[in-house]
Amino acid sequence: MTTKKTATNSETCPAQGLLKLLSGKWKPEIFRLAVNTPLRFNSLLRQIQGSNKQSLSIALRELEEVGLLEKAVIKQKPLHIEYSLTERGQLLIPVFKQIEELL
Amino acid sequence: MTTKKTATNSETCPAQGLLKLLSGKWKPEIFRLAVNTPLRFNSLLRQIQGSNKQSLSIALRELEEVGLLEKAVIKQKPLHIEYSLTERGQLLIPVFKQIEELL
């Protein structure tokens, strides 16, 4: 999913909006990890076993595009990039909590 | 998605559990419609424009399998089958509400 090609009814179904924001194999996991601490690419790649560069890269970009994650360049020894939750992203935390309680 | 083939980490990421229950192009919409009233197959097919028999059929079956919908055979003139939310399904309604408020 680079952009949305398939038309679905996010207009008529609000949950589909959120579900879409987090749709894809790795996004929910990325999101959850980002709740705890800022994420770095290679670290993420190692943490999420079974994933791959390409997919993570795309997922991160898309999460950024919809305003759930933000990217920060850290000028350290070998140069780091950190992804962390935006304010909008933080708004979703209680929803996740509620889901956890339910399931 | 007939059965789950791809291993993801629903164990470590609870939201992924719910997201998975409702993953797929039509499931969120089906769920939302089921909140209001029991669903019938052909009616659903007409209501969800752009969808198709095959996909709806699979989605309904899967929603049934995970215990969100239940099926009832109504012996009427031409024989009806109704899908409605289970108790478990109803538990999700507040989550959807919260999502609506958020987005």
Added chain:
DNA sequence: GCAAAAAGTCAGAAAAATATGACTACTAAA
């Protein structure tokens, strides 16, 4: 300048989800 580490991109392959259209099964009424 050269190596090494982080953070990717890119083209192509493989796998999974979704769509299409023909066909089936059941019931009831004519």
Added chain:
DNA sequence: TTTAGTAGTCATATTTTTCTGACTTTTTGC
């Protein structure tokens, strides 16, 4: 017993998503 309506299934095709492996870029330390 034929017809009509509902609820599907099935094989196949198309589309979308995900994966693989090779390659690129940037920065710092030697």
